[in-house]
Amino acid sequence: xxxxxxxxxxxxxxxxxxxxxxxxxxxxxxxxxxxxxxxxxxxxxxxxxxxxxxxxxxxxxxxxxxxxxxxxxxxxxxxxxxxxxxxxxxxxxxxxxxxxxxxxxxxxxxxxxxxxxxxxxxxxxxxxxxxxxxxxxxxxxxxxxxxxxxxxxxxxxxxxxxxxxxxxxxxxxxxxxxxxxxxxxxxxxxxxxxxxxxxxxxxxxxxxxxxxxxxxxxxxxxxxxxxxxxxxxxxxxxxxxxxxxxxxxxxxxxxxxxxxxxxxxxxxxxxxxxxxxxxxxxxxxxxxxxxxxxxxxxxxxxxxxxxxxxxxxxxxxxxxxxxxxxxxxxxxxxxxxxxxxxxxxxxxxxxxxxxxxxxxxxxxxxxxxxxxxxxxxxxxxxxxxxxxxxxxxxxxxxxxxxxxxxxxxxxxxxxxxxxxxxxxxxxxxxxxxxxxxxxxxxxxxxxxxxxxxxxxxxxxxxxxxxxxxxxxxxxxxxxxxxxxxxxxxxxxxxxxxxxxxxxxxxxxxxxxxxxxxxxxxxxxxxxxxxxxxxxxxxxxxxxxxxxxxxxxxxxxxxxxxxxxxxxxxxxxxxxxxxxxxxxxxxxxxxxxxxxxxxxxxxxxxxxxxxxxxxxxxxxxxxxxxxxxxxxxxxxxxxxxxxxxxxxxxxxxxxxxxxxxxxxxxxxxxxxxxxxxxxxxxxxxxxxxxxxxxxxxxxxxxxxxxxxxxxxxxxxxxxxxxxxxxxxxxxxxxxxxxxxxxxxxxxxxxxxxxxxxxxxxxxxxxxxxxxxxxxxxxxxxxxxxxxxxxxxxxxxxxxxxx
Numbered sequence: 001x002x003x004x005x006x007x008x009x010x011x012x013x014x015x016x017x018x019x020x021x022x023x024x025x026x027x028x029x030x031x032x033x034x035x036x037x038x039x040x041x042x043x044x045x046x047x048x049x050x051x052x053x054x055x056x057x058x059x060x061x062x063x064x065x066x067x068x069x070x071x072x073x074x075x076x077x078x079x080x081x082x083x084x085x086x087x088x089x090x091x092x093x094x095x096x097x098x099x100x101x102x103x104x105x106x107x108x109x110x111x112x113x114x115x116x117x118x119x120x121x122x123x124x125x126x127x128x129x130x131x132x133x134x135x136x137x138x139x140x141x142x143x144x145x146x147x148x149x150x151x152x153x154x155x156x157x158x159x160x161x162x163x164x165x166x167x168x169x170x171x172x173x174x175x176x177x178x179x180x181x182x183x184x185x186x187x188x189x190x191x192x193x194x195x196x197x198x199x200x201x202x203x204x205x206x207x208x209x210x211x212x213x214x215x216x217x218x219x220x221x222x223x224x225x226x227x228x229x230x231x232x233x234x235x236x237x238x239x240x241x242x243x244x245x246x247x248x249x250x251x252x253x254x255x256x257x258x259x260x261x262x263x264x265x266x267x268x269x270x271x272x273x274x275x276x277x278x279x280x281x282x283x284x285x286x287x288x289x290x291x292x293x294x295x296x297x298x299x300x301x302x303x304x305x306x307x308x309x310x311x312x313x314x315x316x317x318x319x320x321x322x323x324x325x326x327x328x329x330x331x332x333x334x335x336x337x338x339x340x341x342x343x344x345x346x347x348x349x350x351x352x353x354x355x356x357x358x359x360x361x362x363x364x365x366x367x368x369x370x371x372x373x374x375x376x377x378x379x380x381x382x383x384x385x386x387x388x389x390x391x392x393x394x395x396x397x398x399x400x401x402x403x404x405x406x407x408x409x410x411x412x413x414x415x416x417x418x419x420x421x422x423x424x425x426x427x428x429x430x431x432x433x434x435x436x437x438x439x440x441x442x443x444x445x446x447x448x449x450x451x452x453x454x455x456x457x458x459x460x461x462x463x464x465x466x467x468x469x470x471x472x473x474x475x476x477x478x479x480x481x482x483x484x485x486x487x488x489x490x491x492x493x494x495x496x497x498x499x500x501x502x503x504x505x506x507x508x509x510x511x512x513x514x515x516x517x518x519x520x521x522x523x524x525x526x527x528x529x530x531x532x533x534x535x536x537x538x539x540x541x542x543x544x545x546x547x548x549x550x551x552x553x554x555x556x557x558x559x560x561x562x563x564x565x566x567x568x569x570x571x572x573x574x575x576x577x578x579x580x581x582x583x584x585x586x587x588x589x590x591x592x593x594x595x596x597x598x599x600x601x602x603x604x605x606x607x608x609x610x611x612x613x614x615x616x617x618x619x620x621x622x623x624x625x626x627x628x629x630x631x632x633x634x635x636x637x638x639x640x641x642x643x644x645x646x647x648x649x650x651x652x653x654x655x656x657x658x659x660x661x662x663x664x665x666x667x668x669x670x671x672x673x674x675x676x677x678x679x680x681x682x683x684x685x686x687x688x689x690x691x692x693x694x695x696x697x698x699x700x701x702x703x704x705x706x707x708x709x710x711x712x713x714x715x716x717x718x719x720x721x722x723x724x725x726x727x728x729x730x731x732x733x734x735x736x737x738x739x740x741x742x743x744x745x746x747x748x749x750x751x752x753x754x755x756x757x758x759x760x761x762x763x764x765x766x767x768x769x770x771x772x773x774x775x776x777x778x779x780x781x782x783x784x785x786x787x788x789x790x791x792x793x794x795x796x797x798x799x800x801x
Contacts, residue, residue: 003018003054003056004053004054004056004057004060004106004109005051005052005053005054005057005109005110005113006018006019006027006051006052006054007049007050007051007052007113008023008026008027008030008031008047008049008050008051008052008196009027009030009031009049010027010031011023011024011026011027011028011030011031011052012024012027012028012031012032013025013027013028013307015027016134017055017134018054018055018056018192019052019054019055019132019192019194020052020055020131020132020133020134020191020192021132021133021134021330021331022130022131022132022133022192022194022328022330023052023132023192023194024132025328025329025330026047026050026052026194026196026327026328026329027052028306029045029047029303029306029326029329030047030049032306033045033047033302033303033306034046034047045299045302045303045326046323046324046325046326047325047326047327048196048197048198048199048325048327049117049120049121049196049197050117050127050194050195050196050197051113051117051194051195052132052192052193052194052195053110053163053192053193053194053195054192055134055190055191055192057106057192057193058167058170058190058191058192059190060103060106061100061102061103061106061167064103064106065100065101065103067096067097067100068187070096071093071096071187072187074089074092074093074096075089075093075186075187077089078176078186080177080180083379083380083382083399083400084380086173086176086177086180086399087173087380087399089171089176090171090172090173090176093170093171093176094168094171094172097164097167097168097170097171098164098168101164102160102163102164107160110159110160110163110195111156113195114127114156114159114195117195117197120197121197124154125197126152126153126154126197126198126267127153127159127195127196127197127198128149128150128151128152128153128194128195128196128197128198128327129149129150129151129153129159129162129163129166129193129194129195130149130150130166130193130194130196130328131147131148131149131166131169131170131191131192131193131194132191132192132193132194133147133189133190133191133192134189134190134191134192147166147169147170147172147175147191148165148166148168148169148172149232150162150165150166150272151198151230151232151272151273152198152202152267152268152271152272152273153198153271154271155271158271159195163193163195166191166193167191167193170189170191172395172396173396173398173399174395174396174397174398174399177398177399177402178398178402181402196327199316199317199318199325199327200267200318200319200320201229201230201231201316201317201318201319202229202230202264202265202266202267202273202319203266203318203319203320204228204287204316204317204318204319204322205226205227205228205229205287205288205316205317206226206227206229206230206231206314206315206316206317207224207225207226207227207231207234207241207242207287207314207315207415208224208225208231208234208312208313208314208315208415209222209223209224209225209296209297209300209311209312209313209314209315210222210223210310210311210312210313210332210415211300211301211303211304211310211311211313211332212310212332212335213335213492214332214334214335214414214415214419214423215360215361215362215363215414215423215492215493216335216363216492216493216496217335217496218492218493218495218496218565219248219310220247220248220249220564220567221245221246221247221248221254221492221564222245222246222248222296222297222300222301223243223244223245223414224243224244224245224246224288224293224296224297224300224315225241225242225243225244225259225413225414225415226241226242226244226259226286226287226288226315227239227241227242227259227261227264227287228261228264228278228282228287229264229265229266229278230264230265230266230267230273230316231314231315231316232265232273233263233264233265233275234413234415234416235394235415235416235417235420236392236394236416236417237392237393237409237411237412237413237416237417237418237419237431238263238392238411238412239259239260239261239262239263239413240259240260240261240413240432241259241261241287241413241415242256242257242258242259242261242286242287242288243255243256243257243259243414244256244257244286244288244293245561246293246294246297247560247564247567247632247633247634248297248301249567249568249633250632250633250634251294251297251298251301252560252631252632252633252634253290253293253294253297253632254557254560254561254564254628254632254634255557255560255561256286256553256557258284258285258286258542259413260283261278261282261283261287262277262278262283263275263276263277263278264276264277264278264282284542288317292317292324295324296315296324299315299324299326300313303326303329307329307331309331309332310331310332310335311329311330311331311332312329312330312331312332312333313326313328313329313330314326314327314328314329315327333424334423334424334426335423341470341471341472342468342469342470342471343467343468343469343471343496343497343786344363344364344466344467344468344469345451345466345467345468345469345782345783346363346364346365346449346450346451346464346465346466347451347464347465347466347467347783348365348447348449348451348452348458348462348463348464349462349463349464349465350458350462350463352458352460352462354449354456354457354458355439355440355457355458355459356408356430356433356435356436356439356440356456356457357430357433357454357455357456357457358408358409358430358431358432358433358434358436358455358457359412359413359414359419359430359431359432359455360428360429360430360450360452360453360454360455360456361407361414361418361419361422361423361428361429361430361431361450361455362422362423362426362427362428362429362450363428363450363451363453363493364426364427364428364450364451365428365447365448365449365450365451365464365466366387366405366406366427366428366447366448367387367405367406367445367446367447367448367461367462368385368386368387368404368405368406368445368446369385369386369387369442369443369444369445369446370386370387370389370408370440370441370442370443370444370445370446371383371386371387371388371389371442371443372389372390372437372440372441372442373388373389373390373400374390374391374437376396376397379397379399379400382400382403382404383403384403385403385404385405386404386405387404387405387406387407387408387440387446387448388400388401388404388406388407388408389407389408389409389436389437389440389442390408390409390410390437391409391410391411391437392409392410392411392412392416392417392418393407393409393412393416393417393418393421394417395417397417397418397421398421401418401421401422401425401427402425404425404427405427405448406427406428406429406430406446406448407422407427407428407429407430407431407448408429408430408431408433408436408440408446408448408457409429409430409431409432409433409436410432410433410434410435410436410437411431411432411434412431412432413431413432414431416431418431419431428448428449428450429448429450429455430448430450430455430456430457431455432455433455433457436457439457440457440459444459444460445459445460445461446458446459446460447459447460447461447462447464449462449464451464452490453487453489453490453493454489467786469786471496471498474498474786474789474790475789475790475793477789477792477793477796478796479770479771479775479776479777479778479792479796480500480754480776480777480778481498481499481500481777481778481779481780481785481788481789481792482499482500482501482502482503482504482572482754482756482777482778482779482780483497483499483501483502483503483779483780483781483782483785484502484503484504484505484506484756484779484780484781484782485502485504485505485506485562485782486505486506486508486509486510487509487513488509488510488514488557488558488559488561488562489561490782491561491562491564491565491566492561492565494565494782495565495566497782497785497786498785498789499569499785500569500570500777501566501569501570501571501572501636502562502566502569502570502571502572502779503572503704503754503756503777503778503779504572504574504640504704504756504779505559505562505563505571505572505573505574506574506577507555507558507559507573507574507575507576507577507621508576508577508578508582509558510554510555510558510559511555511576511578511586512578512582512585512586514554514555514557514558515551515554515555516540516586516587517537517540517541517551517586517587517588518583518586518587518588518589518591518592518593519551519616519617519620519621520588520591520592520613520614520616520617521533521537521586521587521588521589521591521592522537522541522547522548522550522551522620523547523548523551523616523617523620524616525537525547528588528591533587533588536587537587537588540587548620551620551624552620552623552624552627553624553627555620555621555624555625556624556625556627556628556631556632559573559624559625559628559634559637560628560632560634563628563632563634563636563637564632564634566636567634567636568636569636570636570638570679571634571636571637571638572638572639572640572681572704572754572779573625573637573638573639573640574640574642574683575605575609575621575639575640575641575642576608576618576621577604577605577642577643578604579596579599579600579602579603579604580593580594580595580596580599580602580603580604581593581596581599582599592613598718600712600718600719600720604642604643605641605642605643605644605683606641606642606643606644606645606649606650606652606653607643607645607649609652609653609656610649610652610653610656615656618656619656619660622656622657622660622661622662623660625637625639625662625678626660626661626662629678635678637678638678638679638680638681639657639662639663639678639679639680639681640680640681640682640683640704641653641680641681641682641683641700642683642685642706643683643685643686643709644682644683644686644689644696645686645688646688646692647692647695647696647698647699650682650696650699650700651699654680654699657680662678663677663678663680664677679701679702680700680701681700681701681702681703681704681754682696682699682700682703682704683703683704683705683706683756684703684704684705684706684710684742684746684753685705685706685707685708685709685710685713686709686710686713687710687713687714687738689703689710689742690710690738690741690742690745693742693745693746693749694745694748694749697746697749697751700751701751702751702752702753702754703742703746703751703752703753703754704753704754704755704756704779705739705742705743705753705754705755705756705757706756706757707730707735707739707755707757707758707759708730708757708758708759709757710735710738710739710757711728711729711730711732711735711757711759712728714732714734714735714738715727715728715729715732715734715735730757730758730759730762730763730766731759731763731764731765731766736769739755739769739770739773740769740773743773743774743775744773744774747774752776752777753775753776754775754776754777754778754779755770755775755777755778755779756779760778760780760784760788761780761781761784761787761788767788767791767792767795768795771792771795771796771799772799778792
C-alpha cells in the first residue's frame with residue numbers, strides 16, 4: 001500500500017524510489033547506525049529524528065490539483081540549450097505550483113506527524129524542511145543545491161508554507177537544467193520532502209565531511225570543513241571554513257587550517273535565519289575541538305563502510321547539549337566515479353606570471369573568453385565555451401556553469417557551491433581569488449590553470465599539454481622508481497603514480513611557503529625588540545601563544561600530508577637544507593643569518609644542526625618529525641641528512657637526534673635498531689662522502705646520491721652561477737667514476753643506494769649507466785616518473801639479453 005508519510009525509523013536505503021536519496025539515507029542511518037539500532041556496547045551515530053513526505057504525496061498533489069496536462073503544455077516548448085527558454089519554462093511551471101493549494105486532507109496528515117515529532121522533542125520543536133529527489137544523490141547524479149531548503153521552521157503554518165515552497169522548487173531553472181544534463185525526464189521526476197528536528201547549530205557550529213579528498217580522489221583522508229552557526233554559509237561560499245584532515249589508517253588529525261569565519265547564520269525569532277558577524281574570539285579559534293574532529297571522522301568512516309562507497313556528509317553541533325549530529329549523507333559522485341587506472345597530467349607551458357591566484361578545484365586547465373556576470377539576471381548573456389567570472393555562485397547559476405569552459409570566483413572555498421558543481425561538471429575552477437571580477441576583462445582570452453595544486457589565472461591563451469596514461473599497462477621494474485616531492489598540496493595527486501615511495505621529500509617548501517618565518521624568530525619571539533615585527537609574526541601564527549608549538553604543528557602537518565599520501569610506502573624526508581641567503585629571505589631572517597659570500601659552500605645541512613646558534617631550530621624540527629611519526633602514527637617517515645662533510649659531523653647529528661628522542665641510542669651507535677625507529681640516510685653529495693664511504697657506513701643506514709651538488713663540488717662549479725653553466729655537466733667522467741665507486745663501496749658495506757638528483761631525467765644515457773652500476777632505486781620528479789619506468793624497463797630487458 002502506498003504511503004504519503006513515513007518516519008525515518010521505517011525507511012531504508014531500498015526506499016530511494018519512494019523518498020529520494022537524501023531521505024532514504026537518513027532513514028538508513030537512523031535505523032541501522034544510530035545508538036538505538038546497534039548492539040549493546042557499540043557507540044552509534046547521533047541522527048535527529050523526522051519523517052518524509054513520499055513521492056506518493058507529490059503525485060497526489062499533482063493529481064488532485066489536475067496539474068499534469070498543464071505541465072505537459074508548459075514543457076512542450078522547452079529548448080534545453082537556450083537559457084532564455086529554460087528561464088521562461090521554469091517561471092511558468094513555478095507559477096502554476098505557487099497558485100495551487102495543498103489539499104486539506106493532505107495538510108491534516110502533515111499536521112498529525114508534526115505534532116508527534118514535537119511531542120518527542122518538546123513544544124518548542126523547530127524543524128528543517130529539505131527536499132529529496134528520486135534521482136537525487138544517486139551514484140551518478142548529486143542534485144547538490146537544486147531544490148530549496150527551509151530552516152528554523154517553528155510552527156505548523158510555516159511548515160505548510162515551507163512544504164509548498166519545496167514543491168515549487170521542483171521547477172527551479174537550475175533543477176530543470178540539471179535534469180536535462182542528466183537525461184532525466186522532466187515530468188517523470190518526483191520529489192520527496194523531509195521534515196527533520198533542527199539541531200541548534202546556530203549556538204555552536206556545523207559543516208561538511210568528505211570521506212575522500214575531493215580534488216584528487218585520495219581515499220585515505222577524511223576532510224572536515226566547519227564554521228560557526230548554521231552550515232548553509234559554507235555552500236554560499238561567502239566565508240572560508242576551518243579545514244581538518246584525518247588520516248584513516250591511524251585516525252590522526254594531520255591537517256588543521258584556520259578559516260576566516262567572519263559571518264554566521266543564527267536562528268531568527270520569527271523563524272528562518274539571519275546573518276550576523278562573528279566575534280574576534282570566534283574568528284581566532286577552531287570551531288571544533290580535537291576530540292570532536294576525531295568523533296566526526298570515526299562516524300564518517302563508519303558511514304562510508306556501511307554504504308561501501310565514499311560519502312558527502314553534513315554535520316551539526318547542538319549548542320545546548322554540546323552533542324554532535326549527522327544530519328545528512330549522500331554518495332560522493334565525482335572522484336568515486338573516476339577510474340584510478342588512468343593518470344592525467346596537465347602541464348602549462350609558460351614563464352608568465354599569473355594575474356590571479358586562488359584555490360584550485362580539480363587538476364585541469366581550461367581556456368576561453370572571460371565573461372564577467374554580476375548576477376543571475378545577466379546569465380542569458382553567457383555563451384558556451386566562455387570562462388564564467390563572478391563574485392560567487394549559488395544553485396541558480398547552474399545553467400551558465402554547465403556550458404562554461406572554466407570558472408573564476410572572488411569568494412568561496414573548497415566546499416562552496418562553485419567548487420562542488422565545478423567538480424561534478426568536470427571543469428577547472430579557481431575560487432576565492434578576491435579580485436577576479438576586477439582583474440579580468442570581458443571578451444579577453446584567459447587560461448585557468450589548476451594543474452599545480454594552486455589555482456592560477458593567466459591572461460591570454462597559454463599553450464599546455466595533457467598526458468593520459470594507462471597505469472595498468474606499465475611494466476614492473478627490478479630497479480625501484482621513486483618520486484621527489486616538496487609541496488604537500490600535490491602529494492595526494494602524486495601518490496597515484498606507480499612508484500615505490502618518496503625518494504626525496506623536501507622540507508624547504510614547507511618552511512618557506514607554509515611557515516615563512518625564520519625558525520629562530522619563532523623560538524626567540526618573546527625576546528624580539530621590534531614591536532611591528534612581533535605583531536606581524538603574531539598574525540601569521542594565528543594567535544598561537546606558544547610560537548614554538550606553531551612551528552612544530554605546521555611543519556608536522558606539511559610532512560604528514562606527504563607521508564600519509566604514500567602510506568605505507570617509505571617517505572625519505574631530507575632534513576632542512578636552506579642556505580643562509582634563503583633563510584635571510586624569510587621573515588626576520590636578516591636578524592639571525594650572516595651574509596655569506598658563497599652560501600652554497602657555507603652554513604648548510606649537517607653543520608647547521610649542531611651549530612650552537614641554530615641548534616634550537618633543529619630541536620623544533622626534530623619535535624615536528626617525532627610528532628608526525630609518533631602522534632600521527634606515520635612510521636613510514638625515514639630521515640636523510642644532507643651536506644654531511646665528515647663522519648664526525650654525522651655522529652654529532654645523530655647524537656642530537658638521540659637527545660631529542662627521534663632515534664634510539666642503539667641506532668646512534670650503529671647497532672641493531674628498533675623497527676619503530678626511522679632509518680637514517682645520508683645524502684651523498686660531497687667528494688668526502690665518496691672517499692670515506694666505509695667510515696660513513698658506520699653511522700648511516702643507507703644513502704641517496706645528490707648528483708647536483710656532487711657535480712658542482714667535483715668540478716669546482718657554483719651551480720648558481722649562470723656564467724659557468726656550460727661547465728656544469730653531470731655526465732662528466734669524473735662524476736660518473738665517483739658515482740660508480742660510491743655504489744660499489746656502499747654495497748660492500750651492505751648499504752642500499754638511491755639517487756635523487758636531476759641527472760637520471762636530464763642526462764642522456766645516465767639511467768643505463770646507473771643500472772649497470774647496480775643502483776637500487778632512482779628518484780625523479782613527478783613529471784618524469786612514467787618515462788623513467790618505461791626507460792628502465794627497456795634497459796633492464798636489453799641488459800638481460
